[in-house]
Amino acid sequence: MPFRHIPMVGIVLGLVTAAGHAFAQQPAPKPGPQNEIRAAKQAAKDAAEFEFTGTLARTCLLPPSRSEDFRDIPAPYVSDPNKAPARATWYAEPAKVFDNLYFVGGKIHSAWALKTREGIILLDTIYPYNSEELIVGGMRKLGLDPKDIKYVVVSHAHQDHIGGAEMLQKRYGARVVMSGPDWDLVEKVPNRFRSMAPKRDVVATDGMKLTLGESTVSIWFTPGHTDGTLSFTFQVLDRGRPVNVVYSGGTALVYEYTMPEWGIKNMQTYINSQRHLAAKAKETGATVLLSNHSEFDNAYNKNRMLAGRGNGPHPYEIGADWVQRYFTVTENCARATQLKLEQQPARK
Numbered sequence: 001m002p003f004r005h006i007p008m009v010g011i012v013l014g015l016v017t018a019a020g021h022a023f024a025q026q027p028a029p030k031p032g033p034q035n036e037i038r039a040a041k042q043a044a045k046d047a048a049e050f051e052f053t054g055t056l057a058r059t060c061l062l063p064p065s066r067s068e069d070f071r072d073i074p075a076p077y078v079s080d081p082n083k084a085p086a087r088a089t090w091y092a093e094p095a096k097v098f099d100n101l102y103f104v105g106g107k108i109h110s111a112w113a114l115k116t117r118e119g120i121i122l123l124d125t126i127y128p129y130n131s132e133e134l135i136v137g138g139m140r141k142l143g144l145d146p147k148d149i150k151y152v153v154v155s156h157a158h159q160d161h162i163g164g165a166e167m168l169q170k171r172y173g174a175r176v177v178m179s180g181p182d183w184d185l186v187e188k189v190p191n192r193f194r195s196m197a198p199k200r201d202v203v204a205t206d207g208m209k210l211t212l213g214e215s216t217v218s219i220w221f222t223p224g225h226t227d228g229t230l231s232f233t234f235q236v237l238d239r240g241r242p243v244n245v246v247y248s249g250g251t252a253l254v255y256e257y258t259m260p261e262w263g264i265k266n267m268q269t270y271i272n273s274q275r276h277l278a279a280k281a282k283e284t285g286a287t288v289l290l291s292n293h294s295e296f297d298n299a300y301n302k303n304r305m306l307a308g309r310g311n312g313p314h315p316y317e318i319g320a321d322w323v324q325r326y327f328t329v330t331e332n333c334a335r336a337t338q339l340k341l342e343q344q345p346a347r348k
């Protein structure tokens, strides 16, 4: 996707106005990384408008998600259940979002149950401390039987998405699907994944199709957020009408200013993944963008809008162009970050 360029005149005029007389004596700034960074951020802002404010904030404005923490220590809420966040901070009502797709996540993190005539495919499993109430309890509230979960697909091995996978595998015998690099990560730091580490099972690869009953989830390898992040495309029904969904498995940018070279490379991996998934979204005609964080797809708010939908449009169905805009935001914010990282060594 091309980056938009701010006309130089606009920048110069803006700076002259801001800096007043003193700056007016200076020669016009040369095009350089700062302008490119600004242009990439502006392209992301233009694409986001009001639909992707959370995605824009996370990927263009907020500090990095930390790079992989390899300390092999259990999560505080695993060592001491009293340290789990208060229920009021994460509890959300489950919701039937499409005829065959159910939201069983929380206020911040999402999990999704795709119902087929041969059982359920669960996408992501939130934390160990809330998967019992939100996923198992949420499914029961919606009239689904958690025993029908046949596959648990974990987009990536972070504690907010893999948290319930061990429990669901042990209790219901569900097959667990994850990428090779993320299975390796779980095995490498067993204490860190204590109580959430399923036994290695299905190793997902790019283009793999997971079929259960009448539904097929296509799996796409989209590394960057982790080395093995997975994303998906699949079809759901809205009052009987087929609707195509793209599910982005990892959105936040992972880099360290202290390791610019690694970050530059990881941003490129992420950018390539965004392009890959954007292309799959286009090919499949995706008009719905789903995520595993409400921050990125507004799931928590949209679930509440659904209740008042009546005969109106489905609040999740934003259209193919808006789906593409999500990827314009993430790609441009990653590019802006990459450019910033490229400036790092020169700063010394």
Ligand SMILES: [Zn+2]
Pocket (backbone or CB within 6 Å): 156, 158, 225, 250
């Ligand atoms: Zn993550």
